[in-house]
Amino acid sequence: MQNLDWYILVGTLLFIVLYGTYKSRGSQNVTDYLKGGSDSRWWTIGLSVMATQASAITFLSTPGQAFHSGMGFIQFYFGLPIAMVVICLVFIPIYHRLKVFTAYEYLETRFDLKTRTLTAILFLVQRGLAAGITIFAPSIILSAVLGWNLIYLNVGIGLLVIIYTVSGGTKAVSVTQKQQMAVIFLGMLIAFLIIVNYLPLDVTFNKALEIAGASGKLEVLDFSFDLENRYTVWTGLIGGTFLMLSYFGTDQSQVQRYLSGRSMKEMQMGMIFNGLLKVPMQFFILLVGVMVFVFYQFNSSPLHFNPSAVKDVMESPYAAAYELLENDKSILETSIRKEQLIYSKLVDEAEKKTTLTSIAALNKKEEQLREQSKAIIKKANPDAETNDKDYVFIHFILNHMPRGLIGLLLAVILSAAMSSTASELNALGSTTTIDLYKRNVRGKGDKHYVNASKWFTMLWGIIAISVACVANLFENLIELVNIIGSIFYGNVLGIFLLAFFFKYVKSLSVFVAAIITQALIVGLWWADIMPYLWLNLVGSALVIGIAFILQLFLGNRGNENKLIEVE
Incomplete structure (x- = not known):
């Protein structure tokens, strides 16, 4: 890296941190700190939701996935638009009407405190692990290719995020994510144009696609029902829909993004905006990886990229x-x-x-x-670790990008890491404060709970850094995060579906069913019986089915709370 790269990299990251801290100063009450003052417009919500999901792993692993395996990974996102529609019609109206700070508040109203607490804890466990991986992913790769100290990288990324997330809460996360997405879009577009420009003069873009297609890199659709195949149309439409419903509808790191909207319409428009833009964005990132493959048809590449x-x-x-x-x-x-x-x-x-x-x-x-x-x-x-998919794109950046653009693309990777981590820490702090701390420590003022949320956010930041420092790289990183989510998301989604649509089922049945289901899902994953995306569907079906069976034996026991009608 040249001095110009360092200036661009450091300048971009410092601007984002300082801008977020400045724009969100003065958040002194719970509504301002946890919901950003509830004044976000739909485009801010849409970009914030997208930035939360699009971590550094997306921009490191996805091109490498396409380089090795082609465009088939895009099928993973086929369920996302369907999930956005369901969330807009079912989840958002309920959350908005009840004026909740977290998704899990609703579960206490519908069921009871222990069900709310259990679901919140499931979220905290899986998202706390994921936050560590979100920091660790770019750190381990940059450490390997640049020789930077892994521990310093983990701590550095974590501390930068902690500074503005603790300082400004949800508003700081939202305003910085717009800047981060601008850097990300610009960087990936420039990378794509440069790769195409590097191809021989006789190789047009159409011919480049033909070259990629000849080696199976453009095979997007797979209609097979082979359970050994992780990415098919059916896993995307069925398993992917359940995963996206869980993630965007019940994961506080995403729910908190659209709860900051100034109205229900703004929330819904933000989610539809995300649904319309996310799949094309992922398609484009995969296409960048395919173009890297074509580039290496005319240039030497390492036998192994790690x-x-x-x-x-x-x-x-x-x-x-x-x-x-x-x-x-x-x-x-x-x-x-x-x-x-x-x-x-x-x-x-x-x-x-x-x-x-x-x-x-x-x-x-x-x-x-x-x-x-x-x-x-x-x-x-x-x-x-012999899986080198995560190193393909960073190798291309460092060895073939012009001076200055290396710094920009490294800023893309680190900005993505910071945006996702900020959302995760913000949600972890909010959930701990609202669902665990405030629920048991009553009667305090707004300032007390804002300070508590800041301390909890800082604590989760330290935990995430600690997880990153002891993590071991395995599998493709973008798959690793989705695997962690799939182990928990199906169960959580099933609990919410029971709350929304099955008034016959009472709290005790749901609570016991959730514990049994979580144990079964961990067992299914450990035994590697099915592709991880199917765990979302199976988890939802199991908790619903077990809850119904238990309810037959328990009768009306275990539901102390008034039911909330679904509008």
Whole structure:
């Protein structure tokens, strides 16, 4: 990195922190601090919701996912627009009418305190873990590729977020996320244009897509019912819908974003805006990864993108075997580049088809070499992480981006990490204050609860940094966060669906069913019986089914509270 990159990176991050602290100064009552004064407009809500979900993991892992596996990951988001409509019609009217600070307040009105407390604790556990991963993800990758100290990175990112989140609460999170999304959109657009510009003059954008398609990178839709396949149309539409309903409808890190709206209409418009823009945004990020794949058809790429894993093997007795694979790959790259340049000049469709088939076969051999390299890395270090998807895009940024843009794209990654972490810490602090602390420590003034929320936010920030400092990288990071969510979200969503639609079921049945369901879902995940997205559907179905069965035996026992009618 050059000085210009450092100036852009540090300047961007400091501006966001100082701007958020300045714009949100003076929040002295609970409504201002926890709901941002309830004056957010729909575009602020939409961008804030999007920024909360689009963490650094999105911009590190998604391009790498497309580089290796193609565009199929987009199916994960197919359920999002459906979920947005349901949330606008069901969840938002109830939350707005009851004027809640957290989603879990409603559960005490519908059921009882213990059900509210259990659901809040489930949220705190999964979101507390996720907040640590949100910090850890960019830190471990930047540490590996830049040589920066991992602990310092974890602490640095966490402290920057804590400063303005504790200072200004929800408003600070919302106003900074607009700036962060602007940096993110600009950075990714510039990266895409530069990648396309780096391709040979004869390779138009259409030809680049044909090259990617020949190797299966543009296969978007998979209608199979294969449970071994994580990403299909059905997992996206069914499992994805339940995951998105849980995340956007019951996860306080998202609920708090739209509860800050000045009216129910503003909240609903913000969520529809998110539903319309999120899928195209993810499609574009995946397309960036596909273009990186095409770029490396004409340029050399590492046999393995994780530099720390390569370092381990090169310092082991298996270094010679790894070097032989690198030589084989170098020879193969020459053949691929030659075939690609031939293809770029062809006009005859039959010749183009033959050449593309030959290129696809060569790329398949390259994939085999990459798999062999992973086996050698595992021999050299059985604990090494061989999944290098998270390192693909950052490798391209650091080795091929012009001076200045490296700093901008690193700012994109860290801005995304900060925006998601800020929302998470804000929600964790709010939930702890409103659902646990205030519910049991009554009769205090607004200033007391605002200060309590600040202290709880700071505490969760320290916990998130601690989780980040002891975390171990495994799997693709964007999958890891979704896996953590899927273990808990289905159960929580089922509790809310019981509250909204099944008045026959009483609190004791729901409480016991939720505990049983959580244990079963953890067991299903541990046994790896199904793709993790299906855990959302199964969790919801289990808690509803078990609650109904328990209710048959318990009768009218266990419901002390008046039911709230669903409008």
